[in-house]
Amino acid sequence: MAGAKEIRTKISSIKSTQKITKAMQMVAASKMRKAQDRMASSRPYAEKMLQVIHHLYHASPEYRHAYMDIGRQRKRVGYIVVSSDRGLCGGLNSNLFRRLLAEVKAQREAGVEVVFCTIGNKALGFFRRFGGNVMGQVTHLGDKPHIEDLIGTVKVMLDAYVAGEIDAIHIACNTFVNTMTQRPSIEQLVPINAESEQGRTHHWDYIYEPDARVVLDALLTRYIESLVYQAVVENGACEQAARMVAMKSASDNAGNLIDELQLVYNKARQAAITQEISEIVGGAAAV
Amino acid sequence: MAMTIHVDIVSAEGAIHSGLATMVYAPGEMGELGIAPRHTPLITRLKAGDVRVEHDGGEMEHFYVSGGMLEVQPDVVTVLADTALRARDLDEAAALEAKRRAEDALAGRSAELEYAKAQAELAEAVAQLRAIEKLRKMKGK
Numbered sequence: 001m002a003g004a005k006e007i008r009t010k011i012s013s014i015k016s017t018q019k020i021t022k023a024m025q026m027v028a029a030s031k032m033r034k035a036q037d038r039m040a041s042s043r044p045y046a047e048k049m050l051q052v053i054h055h056l057y058h059a060s061p062e063y064r065h066a067y068m069d070i071g072r073q074r075k076r077v078g079y080i081v082v083s084s085d086r087g088l089c090g091g092l093n094s095n096l097f098r099r100l101l102a103e104v105k106a107q108r109e110a111g112v113e114v115v116f117c118t119i120g121n122k123a124l125g126f127f128r129r130f131g132g133n134v135m136g137q138v139t140h141l142g143d144k145p146h147i148e149d150l151i152g153t154v155k156v157m158l159d160a161y162v163a164g165e166i167d168a169i170h171i172a173c174n175t176f177v178n179t180m181t182q183r184p185s186i187e188q189l190v191p192i193n194a195e196s197e198q199g200r201t202h203h204w205d206y207i208y209e210p211d212a213r214v215v216l217d218a219l220l221t222r223y224i225e226s227l228v229y230q231a232v233v234e235n236g237a238c239e240q241a242a243r244m245v246a247m248k249s250a251s252d253n254a255g256n257l258i259d260e261l262q263l264v265y266n267k268a269r270q271a272a273i274t275q276e277i278s279e280i281v282g283g284a285a286a287v
Numbered sequence: 288m289a290m291t292i293h294v295d296i297v298s299a300e301g302a303i304h305s306g307l308a309t310m311v312y313a314p315g316e317m318g319e320l321g322i323a324p325r326h327t328p329l330i331t332r333l334k335a336g337d338v339r340v341e342h343d344g345g346e347m348e349h350f351y352v353s354g355g356m357l358e359v360q361p362d363v364v365t366v367l368a369d370t371a372l373r374a375r376d377l378d379e380a381a382a383l384e385a386k387r388r389a390e391d392a393l394a395g396r397s398a399e400l401e402y403a404k405a406q407a408e409l410a411e412a413v414a415q416l417r418a419i420e421k422l423r424k425m426k427g428k
Contacts, residue, residue, distance in 0.1 A: 041301035048297060048365055052330065052358055087406065117385075124392055125407055134393055136385035147299045147370055152381030159382060206358075209317045209331035218332055219356060222367070226299045 004272065007265040011258055018254035024088070025247035031143060032179070032240035038144070038233050039176065046230060049223045053192070056216050059205045063213055066162055067220045070191050076113040078135070078157050078166040079104075080189070082173035082231050083123035084239040085140055090246035092174060092239060093122045096184040100172045101130075103186055115166060117153050119232060135160065145236065147229045154228050158221065161190055173231040174238035180245060182238040189224055292324040294340055296350055296366040303368065304350060310341040311364050313357050322359055329359040338366055 118124045118137040136156035160166045169190040174182045289309050296304040311322040314336030338350045355368040
């Protein structure tokens with residue numbers, strides 16, 4: 001049986017680990033709430049834009065922007081991969097990468113090449129190991145991501161799309177279902193499918209200044225950027241939620257371990273006392 | 288009560304203002320715009336400048352936008368504000384920067400990334416060790 005002193009040191013070291021994981025859990029919980037607020041507040045912008053885009057799509061059928069060109073043959077597609085900057089958030093990133101790998105495999109089997117843009121440290125590290133054509137990347141967005149940090153990365157992809165180097169852009173990120181569940185998802189960003197029931201009934205048109213094309217171009221770019229921004233914010237909320245859950249289970253496990261060790265420690269102590277008493281009694285009998 | 292128009296000012300990072308106004312002034316790309324209630328539908332780009340919202344009582348509220356879009360419908364004005372200064376060459380520079388960062392990182396010039404990579408390798412090694420241990424236990428039994 002291990003010495004009582006050894007067990008005591010072990011218990012105290014686990015206790016300090018538990019303190020850390022508990023603190024991280026609480027920090028993640030408060031950050032998650034803020035990230036969720038941010039998620040909600042970025043929504044009206046994108047919704048409003050989508051409305052206008054739908055309207056423009058139906059109001060000026062003679063002009064189709066490249067971003068709306070649905071019929072392109074797919075030879076090469078781009079993925080924008082949104083990940084967290086830091087670890088200790090359970091299987092959040094690895095689940096996403098696994099989902100992405102399955103998709104990439106399917107694309108390659110169909111003879112489609114893939115290129116990537118990464119957002120966040122973990123995705124970059126992953127592609128370094130996995131190997132892949134990374135066209136642009138951004139890391140260290142922090143807890144409050146700003147849209148201007150994303151402009152460059154998104155533009156790299158959009159430029160490649162307009163130049164015909166890639167034929168579609170997808171975004172891979174985690175979607176926030178609830179605190180316990182985050183679902184990895186891959187969605188198509190470009191070409192935009194503006195063909196929907198919504199906005200079909202308009203009979204009037206806007207006055208455009210300077211003209212419809214310029215307005216639509218600016219609008220579409222901003223719309224895509226705002227979608228990427230939303231994905232980043234949502235992934236941030238997922239990260240905090242996943243970290244909170246992971247840290248909670250780590251704290252619980254540490255608690256169980258401490259209980260077990262405490263039991264072993266008590267037994268060891270008891271055994272030592274019993275032994276001492278029997279030695280004294282034995283000694284007294286001999287005298 | 289005077290005729291009013293609903294004004295929404297939103298940016299990608301959140302709603303900035305929402306409320307009723309008797310008049311809205313905005314810096315359109317083709318010139319300053321004044322929008323009264325029942326304005327004809329209009330959509331335009333905005334320059335950097337001041338969006339002014341005139342309330343019922345006549346007091347003005349100012350919002351600085353660094354550009355964006357303005358959408359007008361007869362009873363709703365929506366300002367889709369940019370949060371950052373946008374210009375063609377600025378965007379271009381940002382794109383180049385993102386590309387350069389990717390190249391740098393993949394060429395292995397970033398210490399931070401080395402760390403991330405080492406961490407990932409460590410996790411892999413630990414998982415392998417754990418698997419070996421499990422196999423051993425199974426064989427031992």
